[in-house]
Amino acid sequence: MEKKMRMGLERASLLRMVLILALGGALVQRAPRRCQGEAAAPLRGAGELVYTESAENVMLSNGRLEVRVGKPGVRGGSIQSLVYKRGGAQGDVELLDMEQRCGARGYWDMHWEYGSYITGTDYNGKCRFGDNDGAAWTTADGAGGGDQLLGVTFRQEPSSAGQARRHRVPVSTQVHYAVRRGLPGVYCTLLVDHAAGQPLMQLTELRLVLKLDPEQFDYSYVADDRQRFMPTRLDISKHRSAALAFKEARMLTRPQNKSLLFEVDHKYQYSVEARDGILHGWISSKANIGVWIISPHKWEYLAGGPNKQELTVQTGPNLLAMLHSCHYGTPAIPLEGSEQWAKAFGPFLLYVNHARDIKSLIDDAKARAALETASWPYPWVPFPEYRKPEQRGTVTGRVVKLGRYQHGPATWVGLTDALSPISNWEDEVKGHQFWNVTNAEGEFTLYNVNPGTYLLQSLVEGFLVDSSVLQTVTVKAGWVSSVGEIVLRPKQKGPTVWEIGQPDRSAAEFLIPDLDKSRDSSDASSTGGSGSGALKDGFRHYGVWDKFVELYPMADPVFVVGQSDYAKDWFFAHVNRPNRTTTQREIRFRLDAVVPGDYTLRLAIAGAHQAALEIRLNNPSGSPLHDTGAFGRDNALARAGIHGHYHEFSISLSHMNFRAGLNSLFLRQRKNQNKFSYVMYDYLRLEAPLVSPGSLLASSR
Numbered sequence: 001m002e003k004k005m006r007m008g009l010e011r012a013s014l015l016r017m018v019l020i021l022a023l024g025g026a027l028v029q030r031a032p033r034r035c036q037g038e039a040a041a042p043l044r045g046a047g048e049l050v051y052t053e054s055a056e057n058v059m060l061s062n063g064r065l066e067v068r069v070g071k072p073g074v075r076g077g078s079i080q081s082l083v084y085k086r087g088g089a090q091g092d093v094e095l096l097d098m099e100q101r102c103g104a105r106g107y108w109d110m111h112w113e114y115g116s117y118i119t120g121t122d123y124n125g126k127c128r129f130g131d132n133d134g135a136a137w138t139t140a141d142g143a144g145g146g147d148q149l150l151g152v153t154f155r156q157e158p159s160s161a162g163q164a165r166r167h168r169v170p171v172s173t174q175v176h177y178a179v180r181r182g183l184p185g186v187y188c189t190l191l192v193d194h195a196a197g198q199p200l201m202q203l204t205e206l207r208l209v210l211k212l213d214p215e216q217f218d219y220s221y222v223a224d225d226r227q228r229f230m231p232t233r234l235d236i237s238k239h240r241s242a243a244l245a246f247k248e249a250r251m252l253t254r255p256q257n258k259s260l261l262f263e264v265d266h267k268y269q270y271s272v273e274a275r276d277g278i279l280h281g282w283i284s285s286k287a288n289i290g291v292w293i294i295s296p297h298k299w300e301y302l303a304g305g306p307n308k309q310e311l312t313v314q315t316g317p318n319l320l321a322m323l324h325s326c327h328y329g330t331p332a333i334p335l336e337g338s339e340q341w342a343k344a345f346g347p348f349l350l351y352v353n354h355a356r357d358i359k360s361l362i363d364d365a366k367a368r369a370a371l372e373t374a375s376w377p378y379p380w381v382p383f384p385e386y387r388k389p390e391q392r393g394t395v396t397g398r399v400v401k402l403g404r405y406q407h408g409p410a411t412w413v414g415l416t417d418a419l420s421p422i423s424n425w426e427d428e429v430k431g432h433q434f435w436n437v438t439n440a441e442g443e444f445t446l447y448n449v450n451p452g453t454y455l456l457q458s459l460v461e462g463f464l465v466d467s468s469v470l471q472t473v474t475v476k477a478g479w480v481s482s483v484g485e486i487v488l489r490p491k492q493k494g495p496t497v498w499e500i501g502q503p504d505r506s507a508a509e510f511l512i513p514d515l516d517k518s519r520d521s522s523d524a525s526s527t528g529g530s531g532s533g534a535l536k537d538g539f540r541h542y543g544v545w546d547k548f549v550e551l552y553p554m555a556d557p558v559f560v561v562g563q564s565d566y567a568k569d570w571f572f573a574h575v576n577r578p579n580r581t582t583t584q585r586e587i588r589f590r591l592d593a594v595v596p597g598d599y600t601l602r603l604a605i606a607g608a609h610q611a612a613l614e615i616r617l618n619n620p621s622g623s624p625l626h627d628t629g630a631f632g633r634d635n636a637l638a639r640a641g642i643h644g645h646y647h648e649f650s651i652s653l654s655h656m657n658f659r660a661g662l663n664s665l666f667l668r669q670r671k672n673q674n675k676f677s678y679v680m681y682d683y684l685r686l687e688a689p690l691v692s693p694g695s696l697l698a699s700s701r
Contacts, residue, residue, distance in 0.1 A: 049150045049181055057081075058152060060177065064184035065352055066092075069152065069177065070102060077129045077154035077175050079106025079210070084184060084289060084352045095291055095352065097211045103128060104211065108175060108190065111205035113332065129156055129173055149380050151178030151187070158198060170194070170201050171335075176347075176382060184353065185294075185368075189346040190323060191383045196340045202332035206345060208321040212291060216284040217317040221362055222272050226537075229285075231265050231315050232256060241265075245675060246638055249542055264542035267314040268639035271327070274299045275306035275412070275437075279369045281351075282317050283361055288354060290361040293321045295348040296373040297448075299414075302345075303429035304330045306412050306437075306459060307505065309641055321348055324429070329607070329634030329645025333429050341430065344386040347378060377448050387450045393475040395446040397483035399438050399458070405490065408462030409504070410437045413444045415454035418472055425457045425468065426646060435459075449475045456483060461504040464491040464604060464648070464683070491650075493600050494687040498561040498589050500570060503683040506643045507606045510572040510681070512538040513547040540640040545575050545678070548583075561589035573637055574611075574669045574679040584620070584668035589686070594658045597689030601651040601665070606682035607644025608632025610674045616666040617657040626651045630671065638676040646682070655689065 052059040056074040060067040068081035080102045082095045096105040108129040153176045158169055174191040188208060194201075214233055221227040231252055234240060241250035249266040272280065281292030299306055303324060310322040323345040326332055335341055351368055355361045379388050399411050416423075417431030425433065434454075438444045456470040466489040475481055502509050515538070538544060548571050551557075559569055576582055601615065611632045614624035634644025665686070671677045 049147070049179065051150070051152075060152065060179060060186075062150075062179040062181055062183065064182060065179065065186065067177065067179070067186055069154070075103025075107070075128070077108065077156070078103045082106065082186075082210075082291075082350075082352075084354070086354055093216075093287060093289060095212055095216075095289070097213050100211050106208070106210045108173075108206075108208050110169075110171075110173070110192075110203065112170060112201050112203050114170070114199055114201050127169055129154070129175060148181045149178055151176055151380070151382070153177075153382060158195070170199050171203075174383070178347070178380065185349045185351040187347045187349055187378070188321070189344060189381055189383065189386065191342065191344050191385060193342040194335045194339060196338050198335075198337065200335070200337040202334045203324060204332045205325045206323040207325070208323075210291070210319040210350070212282055212317045212319060213284075214317060216287055216289070217282040217291070219283040219285050219358060220270065220281070220313040220317070221283065221290075221365075222270050222280045222312045223277055224362075226270070226272075227358075227362070229257070230313075230317065231260055231263065233316050235260065236265055236315055244542065265315050266542070266640075267311055268327075268641070269540050269542075270312045270314070271309045271640065272312055273306070274302055274304070274308045274310070275435075278373065279365055280312035280319075281365060282313060282319055283358055285358060288356060288358075288361065290351075290353045290355075290365055291319060292351040292353070292365045292368075293319060293348055294351050294365070294369045294372050295321070295346075296369070296376045298348070299435050300432050301343065303333070303433070304328075305414065305425050305433065306435050307643070309636075309643075321350075328636050328639065328641055328643075329426075329632070331427050331429050342385050343430070343432070344381070344383050347381060347386075387477075389448065391477045392448045392450060393477055394480045395434075395449055395456070395473055395475060395483065396480060397444055397456075398485045399442040399444065400485050400487045401442070401462075402487065402489070405463050405488075410439070411442070411444075411461075411488070412437050412459035413446065413470075414457050414459070415446060415449060415473065415475075416457055418453040418455045423455060423469055425455075425459075451475055451477050456486070458488060459505075460488060462502075464503050464602065464685075465489070466491045491602070492687060494690040497591070497599070497686040497688050498587075499683070499685040500559065500561075500566050500587070501604075501681060501683040503604055505604075505606055505646050505682055507572045507680040507682060508539070508642045510566055510570045511568055512572045513544065513551065514538065515541045515544060515547070537642070539572065539642045542640075545573055545637055545676075546578070547571075548573070548575050549577060552583075556583045556586065558586045558588060561587065570681075572642070572680060574667070574681065575637070576669065576672050576675075576677060580672040580675070582668060582670050582672050584666050586620070587665040587667075587684075588662065589665070590662055591658060591660055593660050594655050595689045595691060596655050597691060598652040598654055599658065599689065600687040601649075601653055602683075602685045602687065603628075603647075603649040603651070603667075604682040604684070605632075605647040605649070606680040607634050607636040607641065608647060608679045609635045609637065609644070610671050610677045611669055611679045612671050613649075613679065614666075614668040614670050615651060615653075616668070617653060618659065618664055620664070620666045624668075625653060625657060627670075632679070635676060636680070637678045643680065643682070 050061045056071055057068045064085050066083040070076050070078045070080050084093045111126045153174055155174045157172050172193045176189040178187040218229055220230050235252050235255045236250045240254040241252050252260050252263045278295045281290050283290045309328045311320050349372055353361055353364045355364055377389050412435055414433055414435035416425045416428045416433050420428050422428045434446045434449045436444050436446050454473045456473050457468050470486050609632045612630045613628045615626040616624050628649055631647055636644030669679050
């Protein structure tokens with residue numbers, strides 16, 4: 001895993017690489033492109049944990065897997081070779097694309113901006129770990145793993161002030177690799193440390209990228225119902241594909257596999273939520289070999305909570321381990337110039353397996369993922385920022401839902417840093433988070449929590465909760481902290497007049513049209529095929545937003561409470577027309593009588609990008625009664641998401657604006673600067689004043 005951080009023409013910063021635990025490696029049978037100055041090192045101690053060195057590389061081996069990692073001068077910290085040892089007549093298999101440059105086969109990189117959203121940003125930075133090659137390379141035997149586990153750490157210091165500002169790495173970084181005896185895999189951990197005195201900045205992306213051998217790997221897996229044979233790197237070249245509305249999307253016009261003709265491919269189609277999977281990977285259907293990223297408890301370090309969406313695989317074939325990003329609205333990590341901050345990301349396991357067929361490979365990877373989850377937290381990680389098992393505590397409790405909500409979906413309960421000025425768990429990105437889901441009785445246990453003071457929070461589906469923050473909890477090492485029973489109270493002022501949708505932070509329940517003959521790479525079946533037809537996740541289809549104009553060519557949609565069905569009559573995204581003309585939603589409903597007082601309109605927003613809503617009542621051309629102001633930067637519509645960053649609005653409307661009989665509420669999305677400006681509603685509800693006599697409930701279906 002590459003720690004070389006590219007810092008432009010000058011290499012004045014200090015790169016220190018420290019071996020914390022030792023491992024060994026070997027070379028592949030097929031001759032790879034050699035890195036400059038590289039000399040082959042002999043294999044020693046096959047089947048054992050062995051560490052060897054060449055002039056340019058560290059060789060790591062446990063007899064099942066061999067890893068070569070660059071030393072200073074040759075992309076220090078990058079994975080330059082990954083060899084699977086099948087044994088016998090089958091021989092060794094190089095898994096990486098050896099036609100790539102040494103530092104471009106398996107690399108870590110970081111994106112950042114100087115400044116903040118408040119002060120303004122400049123000089124966006126992007127670099128790969130190891131770009132600032134520097135001084136000493138030292139080795140030492142590690143502790144904590146005994147004779148079963150050995151590892152190596154690479155360290156890179158912040159760049160010198162002599163470099164161009166946009167090329168100065170503003171933090172120190174450490175990458176740790178570890179191998180276990182007999183396990184064909186490499187554990188990977190990243191530590192990022194911002195010292196006081198380093199610049200005001202915000203980290204926008206941290207990731208590991210592995211470029212696998214394109215001659216072998218042709219099949220991807222991100223979920224049981226999202227696995228498929230993939231397009232090739234050549235298929236998405238400009239000679240075999242056409243550009244579309246955003247740079248990552250390509251229509252396949254001359255694919256090598258003719259069954260993929262006119263599919264659209266882009267990396268966001270393969271995003272998954274943290275809670276939906278800790279396993280993704282690539283498979284070689286020719287060699288029956290799989291390469292996987294297994295990330296147990298990844299929401300501990302991946303900011304955004306259980307429903308955080310993130311990238312997984314990419315046509316190339318590329319395998320991604322995303323540790324932080326601003327995708328789907330997650331904020332950047334803000335760091336003050338005077339702030340001392342450090343965070344461990346991982347460990348995750350880069351796992352390799354071999355089986356008789358694709359299904360067996362997937363089943364084996366799932367079994368490995370279950371074992372890794374049961375083994376978390378690992379006792380051998382060398383960074384003190386990653387707490388060992390005996391240094392952690394436990395939190396238990398029970399969530400109680402009242403009335404008609406008590407038999408609803410299970411609730412996710414989590415802990416976020418109470419010392420953070422940001423209480424919203426979606427936006428708190430600096431600390432670690434700890435989540436689990438309740439059982440049928442509402443009971444929950446949060447295991448292996450770092451010591452500290454936390455806000456106990458909830459991710460509730462089925463109703464709008466009065467507050468996601470439940471209480472403050474102190475966790476101590478070795479202790480079990482019980483919070484007792486916690487009542488989740490619905491957020492509601494008065495009786496419901498009407499409601500549309502389901503409050504679950506998603507727009508999946510609304511109308512998502514079939515694209516008919518259009519095709520794209522999200523059309524992946526559980527048997528590995530691809531093609532058009534009904535899709536569970538139709539929102540992933542490129543261009544589905546354009547169906548709005550086909551359905552409503554002349555006039556904007558009207559939803560009639562008591563007659564319309566939101567699954568058939570409420571288009572899942574509030575979008576503009578192709579000429580960027582803004583659109584509005586009209587909701588018609590009847591009131592038997594107008595009750596004195598303020599009515600409450602609740603808008604739960606599943607996602608939005610460069611949006612603003614105007615609310616009018618009974619006068620579509622009059623001045624708005626309310627304007628939300630600009631909100632949303634998640635770009636989830638273009639990025640094949642059915643939700644992005646969640647928002648809630650509670651809007652008071654005077655009874656003077658209503659009338660007995662027929663009423664019309666108008667929602668206009670007034671922003672049109674971007675083709676992908678949009679709002680996805682999660683749930684809408686109108687409440688009458690609390691003193692409302694009689695029943696005013698009207699069904700929305």
